Amino acid sequence: MARNRYDMDEILEDSFDVNQLKRLAGYIAPYKKKMAGVILLMLSSSALTMAIPIFFQNVMDHSIPEKDMKSITFYSIATLLIALYSGISLRIKIKTMSVIGQNIVHDIRYDIFCHLQELPFSYYDDRPHGKIQVRVVNYVNSLSDLLSNGIVNTFTDLCNLIFILMFMFALDVRLTLICLCGLPVLAFVIILIKKKQRRAWQIQSNKQSNLNAYIAESINGIRVTQSFVRENENTGIFNNLSKNYRKSWMRAVMFNFTMGPSVDIISTFTTALIYVLGVRWILAPDMTLTVGVLIAFTAYIGRFWAPINTLAGFYNSLLTAISYLERIFETIDEPVGVRDEPDAIPMPEVAGEVKFSHVSFGYEPGQKILEDINFTAEPGETYAIVGPTGAGKSTIVNLISRFYNVDSGKITIDGIDISKVTLHSLRTQMGIMMQDSFIFAGTIMDNIRYGNRSATDEEVIRAAKTVCAHDFIMEMENGYKTQVNERGSRLSAGQRQLISFARALLADPKILILDEATSSIDTETELLLQKGLNELLKGRTSFIIAHRLSTIKNADCILYVDKGDILERGNHDALMEQKGEYYKLYMSQYDFLK
Numbered sequence: 001m002a003r004n005r006y007d008m009d010e011i012l013e014d015s016f017d018v019n020q021l022k023r024l025a026g027y028i029a030p031y032k033k034k035m036a037g038v039i040l041l042m043l044s045s046s047a048l049t050m051a052i053p054i055f056f057q058n059v060m061d062h063s064i065p066e067k068d069m070k071s072i073t074f075y076s077i078a079t080l081l082i083a084l085y086s087g088i089s090l091r092i093k094i095k096t097m098s099v100i101g102q103n104i105v106h107d108i109r110y111d112i113f114c115h116l117q118e119l120p121f122s123y124y125d126d127r128p129h130g131k132i133q134v135r136v137v138n139y140v141n142s143l144s145d146l147l148s149n150g151i152v153n154t155f156t157d158l159c160n161l162i163f164i165l166m167f168m169f170a171l172d173v174r175l176t177l178i179c180l181c182g183l184p185v186l187a188f189v190i191i192l193i194k195k196k197q198r199r200a201w202q203i204q205s206n207k208q209s210n211l212n213a214y215i216a217e218s219i220n221g222i223r224v225t226q227s228f229v230r231e232n233e234n235t236g237i238f239n240n241l242s243k244n245y246r247k248s249w250m251r252a253v254m255f256n257f258t259m260g261p262s263v264d265i266i267s268t269f270t271t272a273l274i275y276v277l278g279v280r281w282i283l284a285p286d287m288t289l290t291v292g293v294l295i296a297f298t299a300y301i302g303r304f305w306a307p308i309n310t311l312a313g314f315y316n317s318l319l320t321a322i323s324y325l326e327r328i329f330e331t332i333d334e335p336v337g338v339r340d341e342p343d344a345i346p347m348p349e350v351a352g353e354v355k356f357s358h359v360s361f362g363y364e365p366g367q368k369i370l371e372d373i374n375f376t377a378e379p380g381e382t383y384a385i386v387g388p389t390g391a392g393k394s395t396i397v398n399l400i401s402r403f404y405n406v407d408s409g410k411i412t413i414d415g416i417d418i419s420k421v422t423l424h425s426l427r428t429q430m431g432i433m434m435q436d437s438f439i440f441a442g443t444i445m446d447n448i449r450y451g452n453r454s455a456t457d458e459e460v461i462r463a464a465k466t467v468c469a470h471d472f473i474m475e476m477e478n479g480y481k482t483q484v485n486e487r488g489s490r491l492s493a494g495q496r497q498l499i500s501f502a503r504a505l506l507a508d509p510k511i512l513i514l515d516e517a518t519s520s521i522d523t524e525t526e527l528l529l530q531k532g533l534n535e536l537l538k539g540r541t542s543f544i545i546a547h548r549l550s551t552i553k554n555a556d557c558i559l560y561v562d563k564g565d566i567l568e569r570g571n572h573d574a575l576m577e578q579k580g581e582y583y584k585l586y587m588s589q590y591d592f593l594k
């Protein structure tokens with residue numbers, strides 16, 4: 001999917017791919033034994049209930065005329081027992097199938113989530129996150145009914161139909177043929193609306209996705225919305241999207257609603273015809289039909305159309321589910337752009353030499369963000385990357401952690417090409433602090449420990465102390481046990497950065513990447529931090545991106561990047577002497593501070 005927005009529909013598949021159902025069958029397979037048990041149970045109960053109309057026929061044609069109370073009592077008790085057996089079977093079916101249905105839903109959702117964990121940043125860059133959520137939550141949920149009831153009901157109803165037809169044929173062939181006349185009419189209705197119905201559900205799934213995307217975006221952007229007093233405009237956009245969703249849903253569901261009434265109309269017509277002809281045959285001089293047979297037969301007609309109605313319902317849910325399945329499997333099939341090569345080896349413990357050799361990269365095909373980048377950071381060196389906004393600084397460090405693969409050239413660590421090692425072994429040797437210091441819902445302790453799950457409380461506290469986060473944490477009501485919300489909304493931007501800083505340091509990495517790590521920290525804290533930082537940078541290869549140049553003056557090497565190219569390189573003094581771009585940038589900040 002090229003870049004998508006909340007108001008852009010996703011591309012709709014034209015023809016239905018049967019493989020999707022095969023894949024769904026793969027999820028159902030582990031439960032097939034239990035399902036078969038339920039189907040058998042339901043079939044036995046149906047077979048028994050099927051005998052009830054025959055009981056009626058016998059009572060009407062024999063027991064009542066012959067005043068045989070014994071057989072009437074027998075048929076009554078048998079009918080009661082059969083009803084009891086059906087009730088218990090139904091209860092077992094509902095319970096078992098609900099559990100199985102929810103298990104399958106869980107399995108599918110688990111697979112999508114696992115896959116999402118591996119998908120490259122570019123996948124998330126390209127679409128609204130709400131459109132991803134809707135697949136994991138709503139679309140998968142929508143399969144639940146189909147999986148818990150649909151499949152078993154379809155099997156049992158198909159078998160029921162066969163049973164019923166056998167009984168009906170045994171009772172009266174002519175009446176059965178009249179009843180069957182309705183089926184071609186129903187098939188014609190299905191063929192007539194099938195294509196439109198499928199498309200309507202696909203459109204509905206798109207509109208639902210758009211609406212979800214906008215809700216997610218609005219929640220994330222609520223501060224900006226309220227700051228710029230955009231509430232009314234946003235409500236208007238939401239209103240439109242919601243109306244579009246309602247409209248698409250109404251249209252899709254209208255097709256579904258066509259099925260039930262069609263079945264009803266067709267069944268009423270055939271039943272009426274059966275009554276008319278049946279009564280005629282009863283009244284005929286040769287009396288080719290008895291009253292008992294007609295009564296028993298009409299009881300079967302109801303049972304004949306009931307499964308057809310459920311099958312039509314199943315067909316509806318199948319068409320609905322298919323439009324969701326397309327999206328679900330599309331997500332699961334999304335290629336993991338950055339993944340371990342089949343022969344990837346674990347990266348041995350590194351000393352920390354990072355080398356870029358003729359590296360070029362662009363986020364989109366044909367676009368160049370970095371062009372022929374070359375540099376070598378020796379183990380333990382601190383590299384600062386500076387330059388104007390959008391120059392490509394974050395892109396360089398993202399490539400070191402292999403969040404994206406390079407288009408050409410190579411990046412090596414200690415001489416080993418990073419594309420040839422496992423991502424896990426590579427990233428566990430890096431401490432990365434990105435621009436958006438993401439805070440997860442949980443305690444502050446958990447958030448710092450995210451960098452190293454085996455760290456003790458003491459180690460967490462030591463890391464926090466080093467980055468000067470300890471004091472503010474201790475001032476909070478529960479210290480390290482204080483609960484913070486997702487995104488850390490109750491923390492200041494600087495506090496969030498300090499926590500992420502501690503998280504990166506706790507990983508005790510050989511390679512440290514700090515992307516704008518100190519941009520929201522006040523100058524006083526930064527000075528304090530600098531001391532701890534200097535200690536920590538010792539023995540680690542570090543890449544620091546900073547707009548505030550005072551923080552990187554001591555770097556071993558400063559790369560001045562602009563438009564994806566390294567324009568200047570050297571330490572602070574050398575670059576100042578050069579009186580080039582770095583000099584201008586530094587002086588402009590210096591003048592500004594004067």
Ligand SMILES: Nc1ncnc2c1ncn2[C@@H]1O[C@H](COP(=O)(O)OP(=O)(O)OP(=O)(O)O)[C@@H](O)[C@H]1O
Pocket residue numbers: 122125363364369387388389390391392393394395396
């Ligand atoms: N995910 C992305 N998809 C497409 N283009 C991107 C993506 N991320 C960044 N870019 C583009 O790549 C270029 C370099 O971005 P980058 O984030 O590396 O800049 P930067 O130097 O770190 O900027 P800043 O100082 O503002 O953080 C910019 O033109 C930006 O628009």
